[in-house]
Amino acid sequence: MSTLLRLATAGSVDDGKSTLVGRLLHDCKAILADQIAHVKTVSEARGGDFDFALLTDGLRAEREQGITIDVAYRYFATDKRSFILADCPGHVQYTRNTVTGASTADVVIILVDARHGVLEQTRRHLAVAGLLRVPHVVLAVNKIDLVGYDEAGFTKIAKDVNEVADQLGIAHIQAIPVSALVGDNVVDRSAHTPWYDGPTLLELLENASGRIDNSQQPLRFPVQYVIRPQTDDEYRDYRGYTGTVASGTVSVGDQVIVLPAGRRTSIAGIDRPVVTATSTTVVERPSAVAGEAVTVRLADDLDVARGSVIVDAEASPGTRRELAATVSWLADRPLTVGARVLIKHTTTTAQAIVTKITGALDLDTLGVIDATELALNDIGKVQLKIAAPLAADPYSSNAITGSFLLIDAHDGWTLAAGMIDDEEGELL
Structure with a gap:
C-alpha cells in the first residue's frame, strides 16, 4: 500500500x-x-x-x-x-x-x-x-x-x-x-x-x-529537453534527453523506438544529477522507473527533440494524426465542428481541428445523445485531426499518454480536458 x-x-x-x-x-x-x-x-x-x-x-x-x-x-x-x-x-x-x-x-x-x-x-x-x-x-x-x-x-x-x-x-x-x-x-x-x-x-x-502502478506498463518516456553542453571538458560530446518516465521501466541496454520518427536504437546510459550546496554531479543509473526524472543517452545519434517519445521497442503505440476522444468542455463559449485549437499531449503541443462531434452525455438518462456542439461543463465525444503525429495510447491503458488538453491558440486558455478513446470508442 x-x-x-x-x-x-x-x-x-x-x-x-x-x-x-x-x-x-x-x-x-x-x-x-x-x-x-x-x-x-x-x-x-x-x-x-x-x-x-x-x-x-x-x-x-x-x-x-x-x-x-x-x-x-x-x-x-x-x-x-x-x-x-x-x-x-x-x-x-x-x-x-x-x-x-x-x-x-x-x-x-x-x-x-x-x-x-x-x-x-x-x-x-x-x-x-x-x-x-x-x-x-x-x-x-x-x-x-x-x-x-x-x-x-x-x-x-x-x-x-x-x-x-x-x-x-x-x-x-x-x-x-x-x-x-x-x-x-x-x-x-x-x-x-x-x-x-x-x-x-x-x-x-x-x-x-x-x-495502478505505472511501472508495470510499457515504457513511455516523453522528451522534455535535449541537453548538448557547449564545453571543452569531458561533456563536450554529451547528448542527453531529459524527461520524466511516464510509465514502465527504462534500463541500460533496452531496445527502444523513438517516435514519431520510428527509429530503433538502444539505451546507452541513464543519468541523474545530484545537487549539493556547492556542486552538481551527474550520477549514472542502471535503470529508472515511472515517476523518476532522468536524462537518457541513446546508442545512436538520432533526430530527437522536445515532443519525441521514447517507447518500448516491443510495445510501441505507433503514432496518430486523428483521435477519437471524450472531452470535458471547460470553456464558456461552445465547441463546434471546425474549431481550431491547440492540443497539449505530454510534451507535444500541436495544432488540431475538430472534425466531428459524435455525441454528448445526457446527465438525466446517462445515455449518449446527438449533439452539434458542446457547452460549458458538457461531457462529449469528438474527433480531432492533428497537424503533428502523436505517440498516444488509449486512456484506459495509460492515463498519461492517453490524456490531453485543448487550448485556445490566441489567449492560451484551457478549453477542455480530453481522454483518448479505446478501439470500441467507449465514452466512459
Missing part, C-alpha cells in the same frame, strides 16, 4: 464539502492552534458555532459567499499514511476545477445531502470520476443528523447512487453515513448509527490502495 494518498471532494453546493474537510483535518489534529483560534473568533463574530468550512475556504470571495470557488489543497498525515487533499468547488460554474482536482486523485469523496438525495451535479461529478477512472469512489451521505440518522433514507440514497455508478461503469462505491458538523463517522465511529457496520471515512482512506 502506498504511504501517500491523493483524494478529492466533490458534490453539489452546500452539501458540506468544506465542512467535511475541516472536520477531517480538525479531528486528525492537522490544524495549528492559532488557526483554530482564528476560526473560532470569526465564527463567534458571525453569531454561530465553530465553522469548520473556514479551515479550508481561504479566498476572501469564498468566505463572503459561503461557497468554494477554487480548488483548495491541504496536506495532512496520520500515523498510517500521508494525504494530499483537493477540496473542489460544488457550483456547476466551477466544474472545471473539479476536473482538475479529481484528475490525479486516488479517491474521490462525493457528498450528498441526506435531505436532498441525488442531484444533477451529483451525476455530473460521478461522470467525471468515471471518465477519469478514479480507482475509488466514496459516497458520503452528509447531514445524516438532520434526518434523524434515518437508515432507510441512507439506504435509498446509496442505492440511487450505485444505479448511476453502474451506468457509468464505476465498479464499486463505498457509502458512509456522516455528519461533518457533528463528526459522525468522519474520524470517530458514531453511536447514532448502530445500523452501520462499515468503516469510518478516515479508516477507509487509511486503507485505500493508490492508482
Whole structure:
C-alpha cells in the first residue's frame, strides 16, 4: 500500500464539502492552534458555532459567499499514511476545477445531502470520476443528523447512487453515513448509527490502495529537453534527453523506438544529477522507473527533440494524426465542428481541428445523445485531426499518454480536458 494518498471532494453546493474537510483535518489534529483560534473568533463574530468550512475556504470571495470557488489543497498525515487533499468547488460554474482536482486523485469523496438525495451535479461529478477512472469512489451521505440518522433514507440514497455508478461503469462505491458538523463517522465511529457496520471515512482512506502502478506498463518516456553542453571538458560530446518516465521501466541496454520518427536504437546510459550546496554531479543509473526524472543517452545519434517519445521497442503505440476522444468542455463559449485549437499531449503541443462531434452525455438518462456542439461543463465525444503525429495510447491503458488538453491558440486558455478513446470508442 502506498504511504501517500491523493483524494478529492466533490458534490453539489452546500452539501458540506468544506465542512467535511475541516472536520477531517480538525479531528486528525492537522490544524495549528492559532488557526483554530482564528476560526473560532470569526465564527463567534458571525453569531454561530465553530465553522469548520473556514479551515479550508481561504479566498476572501469564498468566505463572503459561503461557497468554494477554487480548488483548495491541504496536506495532512496520520500515523498510517500521508494525504494530499483537493477540496473542489460544488457550483456547476466551477466544474472545471473539479476536473482538475479529481484528475490525479486516488479517491474521490462525493457528498450528498441526506435531505436532498441525488442531484444533477451529483451525476455530473460521478461522470467525471468515471471518465477519469478514479480507482475509488466514496459516497458520503452528509447531514445524516438532520434526518434523524434515518437508515432507510441512507439506504435509498446509496442505492440511487450505485444505479448511476453502474451506468457509468464505476465498479464499486463505498457509502458512509456522516455528519461533518457533528463528526459522525468522519474520524470517530458514531453511536447514532448502530445500523452501520462499515468503516469510518478516515479508516477507509487509511486503507485505500493508490492508482495502478505505472511501472508495470510499457515504457513511455516523453522528451522534455535535449541537453548538448557547449564545453571543452569531458561533456563536450554529451547528448542527453531529459524527461520524466511516464510509465514502465527504462534500463541500460533496452531496445527502444523513438517516435514519431520510428527509429530503433538502444539505451546507452541513464543519468541523474545530484545537487549539493556547492556542486552538481551527474550520477549514472542502471535503470529508472515511472515517476523518476532522468536524462537518457541513446546508442545512436538520432533526430530527437522536445515532443519525441521514447517507447518500448516491443510495445510501441505507433503514432496518430486523428483521435477519437471524450472531452470535458471547460470553456464558456461552445465547441463546434471546425474549431481550431491547440492540443497539449505530454510534451507535444500541436495544432488540431475538430472534425466531428459524435455525441454528448445526457446527465438525466446517462445515455449518449446527438449533439452539434458542446457547452460549458458538457461531457462529449469528438474527433480531432492533428497537424503533428502523436505517440498516444488509449486512456484506459495509460492515463498519461492517453490524456490531453485543448487550448485556445490566441489567449492560451484551457478549453477542455480530453481522454483518448479505446478501439470500441467507449465514452466512459
